[in-house]
Amino acid sequence: MHESWYRLLSIVVFVVGLWEGPLAVVYRLVSDDGGTVLRAANYLPSPWCYVVAAGASVVAYAVLAVLDTGRKKALAREKARHDARSAA
Numbered sequence: 001m002h003e004s005w006y007r008l009l010s011i012v013v014f015v016v017g018l019w020e021g022p023l024a025v026v027y028r029l030v031s032d033d034g035g036t037v038l039r040a041a042n043y044l045p046s047p048w049c050y051v052v053a054a055g056a057s058v059v060a061y062a063v064l065a066v067l068d069t070g071r072k073k074a075l076a077r078e079k080a081r082h083d084a085r086s087a088a
Helices: 003-020 022-030 037-043 046-087
Strands: none
Touching: 003 022, 003 037, 003 046, 022 037, 022 046, 037 046
16 A cells, blocks of 8 residues: 555544544534434434444554554565565
């Protein structure tokens, strides 16, 4: 995975996870708005919106972990290729 794609995907996943997770809960507590497409968790009734927001945060964290693992593997493969070329 190219470094720029990793960074772009990480930023997008982080922002979406933050927006749909903790910020949706804060917005729900501060205002009485029922939700929009951008705050989908706020469409749900009171106890479920918090569960969905926490789930969105957990999913975002898991996707970030998968992206980081993939990046580390790609960097290790690239380093092994570079070392093989240097040795030859």
